[in-house]
Amino acid sequence: MSLRHALLGLLYEGPASGYDLMKLFEISLDNVWAATQSQLYGELGRLAAAGLIEVVAEGPRGRKEYALTEPGLAELRHWLTEVEPEQVRRSDMLLRVFFLGTVDPAQAGAYLARQGAIAAEQHERLSEIRPLTEGPEQISIYGRLALEWGLRASVMQQEWAEWAAREIETFAAAAATRDTRTTQDAQDAQDAQDAQDGQDGQDGQSAQDEQDEQGGHTADAEHPDLGRETPEAGRATADR
Template sequence: MSLRIALLGLLTAAGPSSGYDLAKSFESSLNYVWQASHSQIYPELVKMASDGLVTADAEGARGRKTYTITPEGADQLRAWLREQAPSLTVRSESALQAFLLPVLAPQDAVAVLERLRERYVKKLEALEALCADSSAGERFGRYALDHGIRHVRATVAWADDTIADLRARG
């Protein structure tokens, strides 16, 4: 369901798009919260078309198919948002590493954390650049971007404090 919803959302935000476009949108805008590759997206769009949630254009150059959200698709998206209480759980490999850190000797744990922290700082810079780019009017994706930035900042702060704690222990 989530994939379908995400695609409907992207089609609303960006207007008519091809599967290829949508795959790129996933990479750029949605990547921090959800992932999907073209091999998942193409078949899903076909199913969504047969369910009447989107319509496909005749093919353009290079076999390009442009999908447009239908009123039923828009209804279904809004209904899902209003009615579906989302799961609060998260799947995060880096947080899993964080959990397991104490199995390492403190100095090894510090090394792992410093590497992780560095990568998060880069991610934060990338997100902040995106935020600066987006003109003030662009509401779409803005809330999620803000959400992402706060999370990454929280992670960097956590890494700092955890590194300090590990160092204090030796």
């Protein structure tokens, strides 16, 4: 969609001034296409130069009233029936969601809460203009279809934002539980290793003591007179 075709479509309902068209944009096209005053007046000048619209009346302070021409109507119908709508695949909001894992869960939840609030404000704003689309005019009938899309989309976005926030809370809680369990498992493993090391030390000392004791018994068995004075040695000592 382009601004020029939006203006051609609005002028199909009848002649209007730039001021009137700006008001129609704010009221009926708020949820599908935004335009600033400078953009709108600039496009009106280009459409008039191209012969797609014409000035049919002029008023005080430079006020001009524009009407759709036959070439303008042909361009509008060509755009509606033969030009495929641009499939927009860009969403700054969803791109940020994709990378929310780079911030902590509380910040991610706050971001989603803001998106839900924005959707709620959008729904409230669209609800206020709903009565303007309830007339029998053609622009009201088809405008109601576009308005309903905006209303339903804003409700869906609110529900999605609330669901996404709950998902993050659940994920964060599960991650915290896993971290606690991992820390406890590591501590239990360390305690078990320390206990095993202590037991191995005790077993090693007991084995060494037993080996030393066995070594002493072996020495006594091999040298039974070692350290014991013989009778002959005793008499020699006495004679001296």
